[in-house]
Structure formats: structure tokens, C-alpha cells
Amino acid sequence: MPKNDIRINFELFQILNEDGRIVNTRDMPQLKNDDIKRMYELMVLARVFDDTALKLQREGRLLTYASLQGQEASQIGSAIALQKEDWFVPSYRENGVFIARGHPMDMLYQYWAGDERGMDKLDSINGLPVAIPVGSQIPHAVGIAWANKLLGKRSVAAVYFGDGATSKGDFHEGVNFAGVFQVPCVFICQNNQWAISVSRKKQTASETIVQKAIAYGIEGVLVDGNDVFAVFKVVRDAVERARSGKGPTLIECYTYRMQNHTTADDWKKYRSEEEVERWKQKDPIERLKKYMESEGIWDENYEKMVWDDARTQVSEATRKFESVEPPSPLDMFKDVYGKLPPEIEEQRKDFE
Amino acid sequence: MTRMNLVQAINLALKQEMERDSTVVLMGEDVGKDGGVFRVTEGLWQQFGDSRVIDTPLAEVGIISVAIGMAIAGMKPVTEVQFDGFSLPMLDQLYNHAGRMRKRSQGKYHVPLVLRIPHGGGIRALEHHSESLETFFTHIPGIKVVAPSGPYNAKGLLVSSIRDPDPVVFLEPKRVYRAIKEEVPEEEYEIPLNKAEVVQEGSDITVIAWGAMQKIVREAIEQLNGKYSIEIIDLLTLYPLDRNTVIDSVKKTGRCVVVQEAPRTCGYGAELIATINEKALLSLEAPVQRVTGYDVPMPLPKLENYYIPDATRINKAIETVMSF
Numbered sequence: 001m002p003k004n005d006i007r008i009n010f011e012l013f014q015i016l017n018e019d020g021r022i023v024n025t026r027d028m029p030q031l032k033n034d035d036i037k038r039m040y041e042l043m044v045l046a047r048v049f050d051d052t053a054l055k056l057q058r059e060g061r062l063l064t065y066a067s068l069q070g071q072e073a074s075q076i077g078s079a080i081a082l083q084k085e086d087w088f089v090p091s092y093r094e095n096g097v098f099i100a101r102g103h104p105m106d107m108l109y110q111y112w113a114g115d116e117r118g119m120d121k122l123d124s125i126n127g128l129p130v131a132i133p134v135g136s137q138i139p140h141a142v143g144i145a146w147a148n149k150l151l152g153k154r155s156v157a158a159v160y161f162g163d164g165a166t167s168k169g170d171f172h173e174g175v176n177f178a179g180v181f182q183v184p185c186v187f188i189c190q191n192n193q194w195a196i197s198v199s200r201k202k203q204t205a206s207e208t209i210v211q212k213a214i215a216y217g218i219e220g221v222l223v224d225g226n227d228v229f230a231v232f233k234v235v236r237d238a239v240e241r242a243r244s245g246k247g248p249t250l251i252e253c254y255t256y257r258m259q260n261h262t263t264a265d266d267w268k269k270y271r272s273e274e275e276v277e278r279w280k281q282k283d284p285i286e287r288l289k290k291y292m293e294s295e296g297i298w299d300e301n302y303e304k305m306v307w308d309d310a311r312t313q314v315s316e317a318t319r320k321f322e323s324v325e326p327p328s329p330l331d332m333f334k335d336v337y338g339k340l341p342p343e344i345e346e347q348r349k350d351f352e
Numbered sequence: 353m354t355r356m357n358l359v360q361a362i363n364l365a366l367k368q369e370m371e372r373d374s375t376v377v378l379m380g381e382d383v384g385k386d387g388g389v390f391r392v393t394e395g396l397w398q399q400f401g402d403s404r405v406i407d408t409p410l411a412e413v414g415i416i417s418v419a420i421g422m423a424i425a426g427m428k429p430v431t432e433v434q435f436d437g438f439s440l441p442m443l444d445q446l447y448n449h450a451g452r453m454r455k456r457s458q459g460k461y462h463v464p465l466v467l468r469i470p471h472g473g474g475i476r477a478l479e480h481h482s483e484s485l486e487t488f489f490t491h492i493p494g495i496k497v498v499a500p501s502g503p504y505n506a507k508g509l510l511v512s513s514i515r516d517p518d519p520v521v522f523l524e525p526k527r528v529y530r531a532i533k534e535e536v537p538e539e540e541y542e543i544p545l546n547k548a549e550v551v552q553e554g555s556d557i558t559v560i561a562w563g564a565m566q567k568i569v570r571e572a573i574e575q576l577n578g579k580y581s582i583e584i585i586d587l588l589t590l591y592p593l594d595r596n597t598v599i600d601s602v603k604k605t606g607r608c609v610v611v612q613e614a615p616r617t618c619g620y621g622a623e624l625i626a627t628i629n630e631k632a633l634l635s636l637e638a639p640v641q642r643v644t645g646y647d648v649p650m651p652l653p654k655l656e657n658y659y660i661p662d663a664t665r666i667n668k669a670i671e672t673v674m675s676f
Contacts, residue, residue, distance in 0.1 A: 143421020
């Protein structure tokens, strides 16, 4: 009888443990103190942006909003591992990635307040707009990566999605194409354990998400998604592998969503306080802070400066997006086709 | 000029566009070595190789969604789906992304892809191979829908579709693929994606059809032996619709019959009649009649000829309108 045991052990790749100690010096990337500080400052900025978004939403100043808290290391560590010419393809939770790539925070707020102009100018940072239908963006990254390959460009495409998205057909079809055609694409699954109220274990009977890579014949890495050094290292290696023609990688960032799925649900209905509390102990920002303190590149003055600076930037972004003139109603007729067909031209005239 | 059938005309258009523009790639199931299930892409893999004529995994959503990404990043993918019924899973990507990417990116990205679908019934194919789904596509903002009826217009329309900056669904009348031959110029030409054709001028009644129904309509009208002066309109492009040609004709004749293969309710014919009501109601001498498929699942080959509009039903509708 053939043994039908497909349990596959992927070891969790970690560099910085929960106490902020380096447990894997061999793989620790060469980072200057300024690089580490930049990681920390971006993670704090993403946290402040997110906290403020939740507050703005409660006050009715933003629409439904999906928090990224707890996933700062996964988002910032991966985003800064990309080169400028690389593409990023987000879902709806990647505000940290947008911020790290340089998309203005006031425009992010503008989008989440229901103004589509907030997704303008993404071509300048090789980003696609927020994609809300879960998993539907995954194959777009494959196509972008493939086009880059066919056009002889060096760019890699990185696509972000959650654990829930791996249950969708789009995930399967996208990753399968990437494997077959060996396109320079990096699949970054932020497994934050919960797809709204459904736990990771209810998404798939697989022990891990990353083991699906084996079925597609591509590389897979399971990484501690709350360890910014490990995420940076793993994503950078995968991006460079892809760039050198060695094919795609599926990365599972093992992390946790500390807040609700969006502002429209209440996590207390589906998970325990004890579980949330346990993950709070693994807060990626706290972890990096402990490390920096032990290395002598963090002190109370620096801490105050970083948070004050983040708050200043975010309140400036808030002020800026709220002072933008509302869009012209005629904007809805813009950018539907390259040239407006007569039907729509007539509807536009009727509207006026 | 060479006499060619619709398969040859499309094949030539693809070949010439691929020679002209190195960003044009073909993608689909069996489009390479096999030349496609209808042999429309025959010989192109041999000429252009694996990286331009791509045999994909058997995954319709993968084909369209990966093509969307390719189009955003500078390629012009011409995708093929084998049969109508298999195109339905692609609606999600067409609706949510292909048709919206220009809008979602504030005009910074666009999706110049073509989706070729062999369209409609009449070839004694299996279940799910013979539907007429044009309404599903014409209802999606941001995409264009083209429905050639013969070799000459298919070639020019496909060239325009490939060069168009927006996503185009290209519905090939599969029962016409090898049914007729026409003179088709070897040299390239475009037929604009907003122009209907007045195939035959007339003064008593306007008959409107597109795709495979165009041939059926012409055959039906021949059987009337010149009893009425009939204007025949071939729409060629369903979205954007050339409303002027339709309205001018109906204003002239005062009578109209619309012929569609798809089920009746909410079919494209309903849109035509609504347009006529808005723009030419006072010119009408009689209610506009629809000759359509029935609101039933497309029958299998034993019954499909009872479902698809034929000369008898078309001429009955013409008589009804003429004698109103």
C-alpha cells in the first residue's frame, strides 16, 4: 500500500524572536542602523495611520475600513524588500505597503472615504489599485510578471492576499500559471489566521498554506510574519530569485490580525480574548523595539520623536484629505473608455 | 482579393497583427500546436513560437485574469475561450477588473485585450457549447462587444479590436466559420467599432440582426422574392451601438423586426426596441417585433433547430408588422 501521508513540515523561518533577540545570526540580513530605524519608523507610521483610520471611521469620516494592525512587519518588511521597478498588487488591507511604497497617506484616506481619486498616480510607484474581491488580484500579478518577462524587463511582481484568498479559484489558477510559465512573481500570503469570522483551520485542511507551493511545483517559505527581519530576508531572496529567472515563490507570513476584519464586525463574536492577548505579546513593533534597545539604537527620546513625527504626518494627511474639494459628479463619466462612446456622452449631457 | 471563409479571415488578421506588433500574443486552450478547437489559430504557433502563441492550462479564469495583468503591463493579449458556456466564469474578471481598471486607476492603466468566443448554436455541438451570451457582456461598463457576421467584416473588426485601447469581447459566429466565403483583401484594413452596416437598402421595413442571425435573415428575406422593400442592418458592434444607423432606418421605414438567437427576456433586442421607442416612436407604423430564442436553456442538437430563429419565424414576424 502506498503511504498517503502528505503532512509536510515547513519550519517557521525566524530571525528575531518574541523577546527581541536574534536567534538566527546566520540569516540576519546586513542592515545598517538607519535601515533598521527606517523599518521601525515605517511600522510605527503604519500603526498610527491605522489607529487614526479607525478613529476617523467611528466618527463617520471614513467608510468601512480594514485594519492592518499586527501585520506591520509582514507589510513593511516585504514592501521595502522590493526594488523601485518592481510591481506590487494589493488586496484591501495593504495600507502599510502603500505607505512604504510612497503613496501619500492623505490619498489613502481619501480613497477609504469613498473618493476614487485616492487611487490616482499609482503608475508612478508601479502599484495596482486596492482590490476588494478576495483573491481576484492574484492572477493580475502573474500577468504583470509575465509581461515583464516577455518585454525583457527586470521587474518582479509581488502580490498580497490573505489566508482566506487561498480558498479561491483565482489563487489556484494564478499560482498554477506562474509555476507553468515560470514568471517572476512573488506570492505574499499574510496568513492572519482569520477571514472575518472563519478561522484558518476552516479555510483548508492543509497543515500550512505554504505547502500548497509543492503542488504547484514552486518554491515555498513559511516565515514568522511578525519578524520584520525574517520577512525582509525571505521576500528579498524570493524577489531576487524571481529576477534572476528562477521562478515564483509562495511566501506564507504567519501573523495575526489584532483588530476586527473591518470596522463592520466585532471579533469578540468569533475569537477569544485570550487568543488576542496572546498575539499581542508578539506585537511586531514591540519586538523590533526590544531588539533596537538591546543594540543601543533606541531610547525614550527616539521613541517619542518617532511617534510624534508619525502623529504629525498622519494629522497632516487627515487635514489634507478633508480639505480636498469633493469630486465633480461628472467624474463618474471619466476613465470608463479611452474615448467616451456616444451613449455615455448622451447620458453625461442628460446629467448636466 | 482572395475568397476566404471566416476562419481564414480571422487567422489572417491575427497573423498580420502579430507581425505588425510584437506585443500581441495569443492565449488559450489548445491555440498552439492544435491551432484551436476550430483551427482558427492554425499555423500561428509554427510562425511565432511558444512565447507568442501560448497554450495555457485549462483554466478560463486564469486565461482572462492573467491576460488582464499582461495588458496592464504593456502587452496586447488576444485570448480565446473554446465555447460560450465556458466563458461564464470569466464574467467576474471582466466585470470587476477588465471593465473597471481604467476607472479604478484614474486612467493610469488600461486593459487592451481581446476575448474571442465562438458564439451561438447551429453546429450540432454538445451541451454548453452553443449559447448566445452577448447580453451578459454588453451590460458590463468599460468593455466593447463586437459581433461580426462574415469573413470580410470579421477581419476588419478584429484588427480594430486588437488595436483598441479597451477590452473587447469578440463574438465569432461559429456556424458561419466555414459556411460562406467572401472576397477579403490580403492587405490590412480596419472597420470601426461603432458603425453598423446597411446591408441592403429598403423603404418598407427594417430588419436588424447581428452575428450568425445575419445569414439566416438574408436567406429568409430571399424567400420573400421581393414582396417588400426591406432594409437590412448588420450591427457589427453591439457596444457601443451605432444608434444613428438604426434610428435613421426606422424613421425612414416606420416598421422594424429585430432578430436575436439569445433568449427573449432582457436580450439585446430589448435594448434596440427601447432605443427605437426613445428616438423614433412617432415614426412607427407598427409595434416592433422580436424574433428570438426562447427563455429556456439552449437545447441540445436534437432540438436546437426548433429553438434558433429560422426563415419561417422571421418572415412571419415581417408579415405581422407589415399587415399591422
